[in-house]
Amino acid sequence: MAQQERAIRTRRAVLDAAAAVFAERGYAAATVAEILSRAKVTKGALYFHFDSKASLARGVLAAQAGIEHHVPRELKLQEWVDAGMTLAARLPGEPLLLAGVRLAVDLQGRDVFGGVWPAWTQRTADFLEEAKRRGEVLPHVVPETTAHLFLGAWIGVQFVSQAVAGWADLERRMADLFEHVLPAIATPAVLARLDTAPDRGSRVIAEAVSEAVSMSVSEAVPVTAVAAGGG
Amino acid sequence: MAQQERAIRTRRAVLDAAAAVFAERGYAAATVAEILSRAKVTKGALYFHFDSKASLARGVLAAQAGIEHHVPRELKLQEWVDAGMTLAARLPGEPLLLAGVRLAVDLQGRDVFGGVWPAWTQRTADFLEEAKRRGEVLPHVVPETTAHLFLGAWIGVQFVSQAVAGWADLERRMADLFEHVLPAIATPAVLARLDTAPDRGSRVIAEAVSEAVSMSVSEAVPVTAVAAGGG
Numbered sequence: 001m002a003q004q005e006r007a008i009r010t011r012r013a014v015l016d017a018a019a020a021v022f023a024e025r026g027y028a029a030a031t032v033a034e035i036l037s038r039a040k041v042t043k044g045a046l047y048f049h050f051d052s053k054a055s056l057a058r059g060v061l062a063a064q065a066g067i068e069h070h071v072p073r074e075l076k077l078q079e080w081v082d083a084g085m086t087l088a089a090r091l092p093g094e095p096l097l098l099a100g101v102r103l104a105v106d107l108q109g110r111d112v113f114g115g116v117w118p119a120w121t122q123r124t125a126d127f128l129e130e131a132k133r134r135g136e137v138l139p140h141v142v143p144e145t146t147a148h149l150f151l152g153a154w155i156g157v158q159f160v161s162q163a164v165a166g167w168a169d170l171e172r173r174m175a176d177l178f179e180h181v182l183p184a185i186a187t188p189a190v191l192a193r194l195d196t197a198p199d200r201g202s203r204v205i206a207e208a209v210s211e212a213v214s215m216s217v218s219e220a221v222p223v224t225a226v227a228a229g230g231g
Numbered sequence: 232m233a234q235q236e237r238a239i240r241t242r243r244a245v246l247d248a249a250a251a252v253f254a255e256r257g258y259a260a261a262t263v264a265e266i267l268s269r270a271k272v273t274k275g276a277l278y279f280h281f282d283s284k285a286s287l288a289r290g291v292l293a294a295q296a297g298i299e300h301h302v303p304r305e306l307k308l309q310e311w312v313d314a315g316m317t318l319a320a321r322l323p324g325e326p327l328l329l330a331g332v333r334l335a336v337d338l339q340g341r342d343v344f345g346g347v348w349p350a351w352t353q354r355t356a357d358f359l360e361e362a363k364r365r366g367e368v369l370p371h372v373v374p375e376t377t378a379h380l381f382l383g384a385w386i387g388v389q390f391v392s393q394a395v396a397g398w399a400d401l402e403r404r405m406a407d408l409f410e411h412v413l414p415a416i417a418t419p420a421v422l423a424r425l426d427t428a429p430d431r432g433s434r435v436i437a438e439a440v441s442e443a444v445s446m447s448v449s450e451a452v453p454v455t456a457v458a459a460g461g462g
Contacts, residue, residue: 013419
């Protein structure tokens, strides 16, 4: 295995271990020693990529951005719904996403590793700005205001879902959130065409995976071969 | 001062002190000793009313219910908005409300002192049920679903407001929440008549106070006399 490839895998193993520890214990109680022991890498390898607990947290938060299933849609608002619903579908099973949510609401830690709210809010505002340019959004809507409101509502909805159901009802609650907010945003014609069903996220993920497979089938490396080559 | 009146004042002093300590430190870090010292009552007096830290927390949560400014309106949905907006206006300045919010999201503590989410959700559902009976609400709305969604959204919105502005922008954010949710709930004719301006809460409070004064003016005890008689 090439040196660069090994470095990428080590970094990924460290990030996964850090995510698992942050998701379980929160930032304050997490230790680099536990992350090290879970990642099964040398101390030198870990510190080569991340020089502190804060930098591990920043790495986990930065990794949130690159893991979306994006399938382009005719309606930009549907892409926004899809981003939210795929997140809701994946969150309960993915330590990296769970860690992101936990770190995002850690107010003490934010001063140390920085906040992600501005980036998350901007992402929503970008969807809404583009949807507005395309005429999907009611004229009085201010994308930035809606984006701020949506950030708060989403944080609360996932918190309540975690507390009462261990996230098992997150997709239904997220669908409820979109169904309660979209009528204030979307033009009636667009609203009628949006799919906000609770299983929307899993359907989009299946679609994205099958598209990725069909696109990359000629250059694909079997999953087993990749796993066997690790070290 | 009659014995019963003194007992009510002592109980109130203990609750206020408990609220201040819970609001500042959270449930786990709060101690009965600190509550006792702030309440300036004897240990026996405190334990006469509350036999444990958990019972103090239950007392603080129970006290949330009785402090609403309720002014009847022609539209039930306006009463719902008013309840939310007066809460947003008062929360930043009232330890009892701040403690309620903090205890309400304390997941460890909930097992000890019980949760308030069912009661809060029921309160919203009651408003919406009555509004639906009066024809103010769109036919497809399920009050319980909206009430659950609103609880989560409200928890998140106040959390974000606290984090970024120390609650200074809570009224504006709460107005944004109502403005983003009401179009999914209210019939168009009712929606056009609802007042969701950020200063709605303070106006309702002023109205409720002036009504209370004019109603009780014949039997009123001057505030200074009540304050001077304490102890």
